[in-house]
Amino acid sequence: MNKTRQRPIAEKNNTVGKQRYDRYQKVIARYQEAIKQGFYLEAITLMESLIADRLESVVNYIYNENDDNKYSYNYTTLEILTRYIEKRIKENHYNDDFVKDVEDIYAWKNKRNEALHEIAKLDEKLSKTYEMIYNSAKQTAEEGYRLFRRIDVSKRKIYREDK
16 A cells, blocks of 8 residues: 655644654764664665655745645655756756755765665676675765755755745
8 A cells, every 4th residue: 555645844833843853863863873883774774864854845845835734745765856856956046055965965876775775786797895885885874964964954045045
């Protein structure tokens, strides 16, 4: 069964924003612990979740999908999220930092895919060992954290520019 999840929208004087902030703090703390313990694949998935949440927020905002609704839709993958945003960027002019952030997230997605989805697979040239892929996972996780911070700042700028 394919149920559509809905994203709670933070409004003034409600608890959604506080709950989201608290959740983010816990996810970031778990990310830091995962890095410290060498659980880089877990760290990547945590960053993917935070990045996707920020992008979902931007998509909902720029498409005005929550005008009359308390909830709006989630777009489940980075691929879909970045494509929606790229389309909208072409229709409107958003700041260059935001455009660069989306491009970098799209590129990061490929590194994430290699770390998470290809770690057990052999390529036809046998060029990458397990160790090579796993060792690059730490850099991918750390890059994901930097991208999360950047997209969060860019999202705030977009909201401010529109007001």
